Structure formats: structure tokens, C-alpha cells
Amino acid sequence: MPRDPDQHSDPAADSVALAAEAALLEARLRLLREAIDVVDARIRAASDALRLRRDDSSVNPQAEDRRI
Known part of the structure; x- marks a missing residue:
């Protein structure tokens, strides 16, 4: 479309x-x-992995030490 309104x-x-x-x-x-x-x-996969890691460390506080 032309920018000039006079052009058709x-x-x-x-x-x-x-x-x-x-x-x-x-x-x-x-x-x-x-x-x-x-x-x-x-994001869901990372969130799930973090949740599992948090759950593992709350059940077994030494689980975090083994992962490092």
C-alpha cells in the first residue's frame, strides 16, 4: 500500500x-x-528435579553431601 494518500x-x-x-x-x-x-x-523438568532434590535432602540431610 502506498504511504502517500494521493497515490491509489x-x-x-x-x-x-x-x-x-x-x-x-x-x-x-x-x-x-x-x-x-x-x-x-x-522449567517443569528443572522444577521437578529441584523438588526431588529438596525432598531427598529433607528426608536424609546427608543426601546433599553425597551429591557434591
Whole structure:
């Protein structure tokens, strides 16, 4: 679309350009959502590992010494 309001553009070409841009944005959104899912899974895994470690050390205080 032209930036100058006095210039007229082809509505069909504008529609095609906007549809292409929308498709790219949707693809990027999918990639970002997948990346967020990966990060969420890593956070859950780290949280679970920390929770297990905390539980182990509260049951057996010397468990922490053996891991180092």
C-alpha cells in the first residue's frame, strides 16, 4: 500500500500482500508458541528435579553431601 494518500493502489494486490504478511505472522506465532512449550517443559523438568532434590535432602540431610 502506498504511504502517500494521493497515490491509489490496487486493492487486489494490497489484499494479496496483506494475506502473505498474515501467513508469515501466523507461522512466526506458531514457532514462538512451540518455543514457549519447550521452555515450559524445561522449567517443569528443572522444577521437578529441584523438588526431588529438596525432598531427598529433607528426608536424609546427608543426601546433599553425597551429591557434591
